Amino acid sequence: MKIRVNGEGVQLKQPIQTVEELLHHLNLEKKSLIIEHNHIILKKDQHRESQVSDGDQFEIVHFVGGG
Amino acid sequence: MLSDNRYHRQMLFEPIGEAGQRSIQESHVLIIGVGALGSSSSEMLVRAGVGKITLMDRDYVEESNLQRQQLFSEEDVKNQTPKVIAAKNRLQAINSHTIIEAKVIDVGVEELDSIAEEVDVIIDATDNFDTRLIINDICQKYRKPWVYGACVASYGVTFTVLPDETPCLQCLMDHIPNDGATCDTVGIISPAVQMVVAHQVTEVIKLLTDNQDALSGKLIAFDLWKNQQMELKVATLKDENCPSCSQAKYPNLEYQAQVKTAVLCGRNTVQIRAGTQKNFHFIQFKEHLKDLNLTNFFSNPYLVSFEIDPFRIVVFKDGRTLIHGTKNPQEAKKLYYRFVG
Known part of the structure; x- marks a missing residue:
């Protein structure tokens, strides 16, 4: 399965079904972040149910504290 | 002649013009954190001619x-x-025309409660979320x-x-x-x-010059090293039950005023801040320390510092203390009580 994250192609070797699993796979589960999935902004409680399909596009922005 | 030419190029920029420049010169911007x-933002705004800037940093x-x-030098x-x-x-x-208040x-x-009303806009330049949520x-x-x-490594993120x-x-x-993930790690x-x-200063200039329509409205992030740019329209995420912006409960303004310790992320340092240190007599304290023949004792009008192997202790004029060399608040407090009281 191939998806795009922040404009870059990402090849997923193992099957990923939900956005929550995707975040885990990308090692992002600890971050506070906002996700746009195929141009729709997801609310946090949608991460578990949103299904990931081949060719999906994601924009992921995480909050950082440095300054 | 300086006054005629100084802001000429900025006024030539059509959305600002003469009226915008006047507004900029009449405005008051609060910048929290001067790292x-x-x-960078204070330098841009001072050059732009902002009337008054208040800077706060610990x-x-x-x-x-x-x-x-x-802004800083080896000196x-x-x-x-x-x-x-x-x-x-x-x-x-x-x-020299900008009034600069340094705290x-x-x-x-x-500190914010007493100044927020009189400023036009606040720029977040802090390095931690605790302060950001108070600002919020x-x-x-x-x-x-x-x-x-905020930024770390080659990544940055901003939102108005x-x-x-x-x-x-x-x-x-x-x-x-x-x-x-901090600048120190x-x-x-x-x-x-x-x-x-x-991004931050452009948004501030739009706000100060009555160009609200030009504001980005987006959560903007980038990674310069990875050549990535993200812009998310997050308007739909406004939470109708948000205690801060919908219910006016302001949860981040509660539980203050007691002695507080904070481990400064990634710096192997603990900060100790007494609730109301109004009785702290800095000059006497300094004199007292001088007599103790402490290692690497140093003082200037704003702070004193000295070493108690393996720690370095810095005490500011208001009694606030940094203990370098530990991440343990208890250990830090012990030293604090030993020397500061």
Whole structure:
């Protein structure tokens, strides 16, 4: 399965079904972040149910504290 | 002649013009934190001719700051000059017309509560989420816009919060990230700082010159090293049950005023701040320490520092204390009580 994250192609070797699993796979589960999935902004409680399909596009922005 | 020419190029820029320039010169901007982000944004705004700028920061200049904190010099490192004082000196040399108020303080609820009403906009240039959430709620309480900005490594993120219009930081963040990624652990490159500030200051100038229609309205992030740019329209995330921006409960303004310790992320340092240190007599304290023949004793008008192997202790004029060399608040408190009381 191939998806795009922040404009870059990402090849997923193992099957990923939900956005929550995707975040885990990308090692992002600890971050506070906002996700746009195929141009729709997801609310946090949608991460578990949103299904990931081949060719999906994601924009992921995480909050950082440095300054 | 200087006054005729000084802002000419900025006024030529059509959305600003003469009227915009007048507004800029009549405005008051509060910048919280004068590290990398605050150094850069304050310099841009002073050059732009902002009438008054208030700077707040708790720290003094260290050698590792010089790589990106553009207002500071080696001299400031040598003198352990508080950042806001060093910044003010440099900014005032750049533009003597701007009124610059420099406050060596650890920004908390009280400090912001007493100033928020009189400023036009607040720029977030802090290095931690605790302070950002206080800024978030104060700005809701006083209906002031503020511009979140942060960066680490080659990544940066920024968002303009407008009360009653946009989501606030409390709406957008479901938890405070604690993944250990700070400027002290994964580093920071200077262009990432400047990119965040370019967005922040542009938004501030739009706000000050009555160009609200031009505001981005987006959560903007980038990674300069990975060549990525993200812009998310997050308006739909405004939470109707948000305690900060919808219910006016301002949860981040509660539980203050007691003695507080904070482990400064990645710096192997604990900060101790007494609730109301009004009785702290800095000059007497300094005299007293001088008699103790402490290792590497140093003082300037704003702070004293000395070493108790393996720790370095820095005590500011208001009694606030940094214990370098530990991450353990209990251990730090012991030293604090031993020397500061």
